[in-house]
Amino acid sequence: MPVKTMRDAINEALHQAMAADDSVFVIGEDVAGCMGSNGKPGSVGGVFGVTTGIYDKFGPLRCVDTPISESAIVGAAAGAALVGMRPVAEIMFADFVGVCMDQLVNQMGKFRYMFGGKTTCPAVIRFAAGGGFSAAAQHSQSMYQVMTSFPGLKVVIPSNAYDAKGLMLQAIAEDDPVLFFEPKALYQESCEVPDEMYTIPFGKAAILREGDDCTVVAFGQMVGRAAAAIDALAEEGITCDLIDPRTSSPLDTATILESVEATGRLVVVDESPPRCGLTADIAGLAADRAFHALKGPIKQVCAPHSPTPFAPELEAAYLPSVEKIIAAIRGTMS
Amino acid sequence: MPVKTMRDAINEALHQAMAADDSVFVIGEDVAGCMGSNGKPGSVGGVFGVTTGIYDKFGPLRCVDTPISESAIVGAAAGAALVGMRPVAEIMFADFVGVCMDQLVNQMGKFRYMFGGKTTCPAVIRFAAGGGFSAAAQHSQSMYQVMTSFPGLKVVIPSNAYDAKGLMLQAIAEDDPVLFFEPKALYQESCEVPDEMYTIPFGKAAILREGDDCTVVAFGQMVGRAAAAIDALAEEGITCDLIDPRTSSPLDTATILESVEATGRLVVVDESPPRCGLTADIAGLAADRAFHALKGPIKQVCAPHSPTPFAPELEAAYLPSVEKIIAAIRGTMS
Amino acid sequence: MTLPRETLLRAYRQMKTIREFEERAHAEIMNGQIPGFTHLYTGQEANAVGVCEHLSDADTIISTHRGHGHCIAKGADVIGMMKELWGSSEGLCKGKGGSMHVADFERGILGANGIVAGGPPISVGSALAAKIRGNTNVAVSFSGDGSVNQGTCFEAMNLAVVLQVPAIFVIENNYYSEHTNISYAVGCDDLKARTEAFGFPVFVADGADFFAVYEAAGKAIEHARAGKGPAGVFAEQGRYHGHFVGDPQHYRGAGELDDLRKNHDCLKNFRARMQETGELASEELDAVDAEVMALIDRAVAEAKAAPRPTPEQVEQDVYITYGA
Amino acid sequence: MTLPRETLLRAYRQMKTIREFEERAHAEIMNGQIPGFTHLYTGQEANAVGVCEHLSDADTIISTHRGHGHCIAKGADVIGMMKELWGSSEGLCKGKGGSMHVADFERGILGANGIVAGGPPISVGSALAAKIRGNTNVAVSFSGDGSVNQGTCFEAMNLAVVLQVPAIFVIENNYYSEHTNISYAVGCDDLKARTEAFGFPVFVADGADFFAVYEAAGKAIEHARAGKGPAGVFAEQGRYHGHFVGDPQHYRGAGELDDLRKNHDCLKNFRARMQETGELASEELDAVDAEVMALIDRAVAEAKAAPRPTPEQVEQDVYITYGA
Ligand SMILES: Cc1ncc(C[n+]2csc(CCOP(=O)(O)OP(=O)(O)O)c2C)c(N)n1
Ligand SMILES: Cc1ncc(C[n+]2csc(CCOP(=O)(O)OP(=O)(O)O)c2C)c(N)n1
Ligand SMILES: [Mg+2]
Numbered sequence A, B: 001m002p003v004k005t006m007r008d009a010i011n012e013a014l015h016q017a018m019a020a021d022d023s024v025f026v027i028g029e030d031v032a033g034c035m036g037s038n039g040k041p042g043s044v045g046g047v048f049g050v051t052t053g054i055y056d057k058f059g060p061l062r063c064v065d066t067p068i069s070e071s072a073i074v075g076a077a078a079g080a081a082l083v084g085m086r087p088v089a090e091i092m093f094a095d096f097v098g099v100c101m102d103q104l105v106n107q108m109g110k111f112r113y114m115f116g117g118k119t120t121c122p123a124v125i126r127f128a129a130g131g132g133f134s135a136a137a138q139h140s141q142s143m144y145q146v147m148t149s150f151p152g153l154k155v156v157i158p159s160n161a162y163d164a165k166g167l168m169l170q171a172i173a174e175d176d177p178v179l180f181f182e183p184k185a186l187y188q189e190s191c192e193v194p195d196e197m198y199t200i201p202f203g204k205a206a207i208l209r210e211g212d213d214c215t216v217v218a219f220g221q222m223v224g225r226a227a228a229a230i231d232a233l234a235e236e237g238i239t240c241d242l243i244d245p246r247t248s249s250p251l252d253t254a255t256i257l258e259s260v261e262a263t264g265r266l267v268v269v270d271e272s273p274p275r276c277g278l279t280a281d282i283a284g285l286a287a288d289r290a291f292h293a294l295k296g297p298i299k300q301v302c303a304p305h306s307p308t309p310f311a312p313e314l315e316a317a318y319l320p321s322v323e324k325i326i327a328a329i330r331g332t333m334s
Numbered sequence C, D: 001m002t003l004p005r006e007t008l009l010r011a012y013r014q015m016k017t018i019r020e021f022e023e024r025a026h027a028e029i030m031n032g033q034i035p036g037f038t039h040l041y042t043g044q045e046a047n048a049v050g051v052c053e054h055l056s057d058a059d060t061i062i063s064t065h066r067g068h069g070h071c072i073a074k075g076a077d078v079i080g081m082m083k084e085l086w087g088s089s090e091g092l093c094k095g096k097g098g099s100m101h102v103a104d105f106e107r108g109i110l111g112a113n114g115i116v117a118g119g120p121p122i123s124v125g126s127a128l129a130a131k132i133r134g135n136t137n138v139a140v141s142f143s144g145d146g147s148v149n150q151g152t153c154f155e156a157m158n159l160a161v162v163l164q165v166p167a168i169f170v171i172e173n174n175y176y177s178e179h180t181n182i183s184y185a186v187g188c189d190d191l192k193a194r195t196e197a198f199g200f201p202v203f204v205a206d207g208a209d210f211f212a213v214y215e216a217a218g219k220a221i222e223h224a225r226a227g228k229g230p231a232g233v234f235a236e237q238g239r240y241h242g243h244f245v246g247d248p249q250h251y252r253g254a255g256e257l258d259d260l261r262k263n264h265d266c267l268k269n270f271r272a273r274m275q276e277t278g279e280l281a282s283e284e285l286d287a288v289d290a291e292v293m294a295l296i297d298r299a300v301a302e303a304k305a306a307p308r309p310t311p312e313q314v315e316q317d318v319y320i321t322y323g324a
């Protein structure tokens, strides 16, 4: 099977979805690039390269480049979706949810409910999320944990190229608004990705390791680190389930609870700060619904309660490391 | 001691702080009211009446009425605070954090950290939060749970008039940015409130009931309902600690954990939807750090994963009720 | 301007329906019958009708917190609307939206919206869809004089110009945003010039005069349908009630409300013009009045009797339910 | 315009310092020495210096992602800045901010800012503080041609007019926002007119000409200091590098960069003018050059040798630590 980066896998999903369905289009800043300039329009394809080639293939009507106006971009996507289009908007850094939050949360996410179920809003909004690039406090946040708290929005966090393609094709097929958070540290990571179109259902976790001693749930960029931690411990005979929920909303609670029932222990890993985040969310779930199976404290491994620092040394200390995950697993077992 | 409503208590705090310190001013939409009109400027005092009389007393330079431009309002507060003023901005409904999120989260909340601790940003931003008025999906949210997730912001949720005054005076004295969420259902609720200035420290919970069987933690509007639930159960001989954290950030983890260590059971009550909220946050805290004391599952009582509905019957079913809190306490005990 | 009799009759009927809907809603709110926050449109009827008379179901509108008039003008079912105000499960939004979130997608109504200037960007999206699909639909956003200082409104205007989409920005200037006069909230002296500087024409009309609004909106919509990009309409007319029901209206000058009702009434103006031109007889208009009164009576009666929502409905309609 | 010798010497020194700081930063980024995303100001030096020469430490500026030039012009410690780019704990922001968040509050620098148009509202707040306190300080926000379509920028402009505060909006038009030309992103034909329509004067200058910017900024700042409300400055001048270091710059026309460096260079222009007027001898300028080179050499050497932050610093500086 061909090996592709996450960037290329998402790009392929966009190309295929647009070829298959006229109502799909992309919109955002520099999704074409070079508009109005002496350069060739379309030669950028998004600052992360995810919309490469779309302008050339589908033209300006379906590769809609915009000024820096994120509220208008999300609003335009929402409005187009209300009349039956399937826009895929790019908002670049996830940190920029701040400049379009109302359109995401109070508009797009609430239409269906507040209008009594009489509309759908099949818009996908893409973000590049997370740390690892010394991009400091305003360009490193994950933000998906915040967006998970809003009913009406679905939230996707792929951890590998294969999932990213299938989840993107599913996101575009969904009739609900979907926020798609691409861990930017993983754009260049690759794995086998089929050329055909395929979808991965929302709310269905991937079980990436199976073990007896502890359940580890991890999101996005942290899935790889959690796997490394688990593999290291396996050498000592400690074995863990590793669960990648893939979508934080809807969340596959059944898979998580089943695993915790079996192992009796839970460690949750995410790169977001600790308060009201996904690690607490899943810890709270298990502390209620798998309580009687629990054999040790539920450990959360996440960033500290600080913004993201700039210096590489600081950011390395900020993000959850393999060592910290190992310590947490040991912590719940002792 | 004189009895005052929460509205009047906060208003009194603002008057007193402004009289005591020239650098304090208020800013927001209709905080004076009637600007540019044939009516008398200042005759509104905010749509909830919280800034009543401030224009008359302190004039237009310290009661700054604005157009509908929430990002500019928060930005202006942040900028004034950076140069040593102590603004208190009103953003009306908490739902409107969506239209000024970047200024709250990526600007105000991050200045201190990303500038290496070399500045303070003593701005207070006030919101009217929560449900109970059939105000539907865009005018009923609590939002404080979302804001709690951002390092750099302090978050206050008073549950009574006495606390509201003391917490507001503390908020204005703080050198960090403070988001002050006033449960709008409580504006008309009253209790004894001293005429003098006094402060209530942040990060210090109030213990409102003491008991042996269960710890109940509740926020804002839910504190009263939790108290009613506890009082009802007391008649059957079930007794509970009731903890009102008053500030969700910083959170008084010590008081909560101590209580859970003693009772072995925990119910957390908040009116926000369930995902990544304060109920999960506190459940996660206890499931780690008070795990060995736990005798039953940690129960969360919160709104369902839906936006707030309009019809009174629906909203009554949406918000946590005394009955649901009682059921949760019984649930963790059985 | 001469319009076909049916247009005249329908326009009058729509304005009268809005007027009576609002006045009755007002009375029922005072009776404690209607929950929540309600913002009445009375006085501004000609704005909505003057615009929507140019639109078909394939064109869209997006509305505001003061949305009843827009929805009626665009053809929303009045009885379903009244039921929605009551919070019935038979309301247009099943009692989940209420006054601030009335919508009717079959009529191209993308919803009343409780966030000031929340609508314009969304409307640009609907206009963009028309452009991508290559049809001649237009997308109208209504928003108030208070909305024009909100970032989203500016962003939407510029984006519409950049993309050259058929978005119509209807700014309803009723002189106040809540308790603040436009002369304070808009810093510049000439809002029309500030808006036109974004790169599209704005047509101004007396919002008490159906024919003036109809004409201005016609020009704007024609411009947009012809593929010339966005356009604006400013309709200037005060509201007869407070910002919300219960507003003490300290911002009003002496006699302001009396003057509005007396000298700035689209229904009176319409009748006067018909009398002048003889296009419609006053008996014909009386007959419309009677029909409208009956309709609103029926709407209130049905709303009062309509079924209430049940608790299990709280968690429905958040997401699509996919077939098992 | 004739300026005092000290002003001329200082202005030249500041521009040269920015140029060398940026070119050296560029080289060190290519060497892999500087982490993160860096946006270079080279070419636009006269904008920052032409504005900041009018300001004292009591006036504030707020900057952008492309902030080094503004900070140097406003007097930030160059060595502390270089250390910050390196992420040292001795950097101006202790290594927590980096290139995008350089700040120096003692010099009235409210920080570089990574959010496009994040700065203007904040600057209005600083201007408001001046008005409340009754002093004559002004607050300058720098932002790019890409920032002018962002809602916050419009809101800030209107609010500044409404409140009549001494806010100066300096819009640096380097023709591109990332990879998009201003002719695409700004829908209207005349951005100056669109901006002035908000209700304040805008002064336009060739950003390759220190004297032109100095004059335009002088008018704007004088207007604001005199209590006449906000004002704008448009400085037009291309950047010599890509949007960020590593940008392939597909948007450039053939010869565009060469032309910029050759025909639009504030340092060359400054020298030519001095030669013409005889106000400063070229040896004097050469001496400045040498001093600047030495300063930048020293800054780089110190930054390389500066202490690195330690893990426990991650959780410091989030909140004020109140005395126990
Ligand atoms: C973003 C936002 N800010 C504030 C409000 C509160 N609010 C509701 S209506 C209103 C005034 C709107 O004035 P205008 O746009 O002129 O419309 P009108 O009420 O006059 O029809 C305000 C401030 C809101 N709903 N949304
Ligand atoms: C709100 C927001 N949207 C998008 C970006 C990504 N971004 C960073 S710089 C930039 C272009 C800014 O262009 P301009 O304002 O002209 O400044 P210049 O880079 O030319 O100095 C963009 C889109 C951002 N930082 N913030
Ligand atoms: Mg108005």
Ligand SMILES: [Mg+2]
Binding pocket: D144, D145, D146, D172, D173, D174, D175, D176, D177, D178
């Ligand atoms: Mg630029």
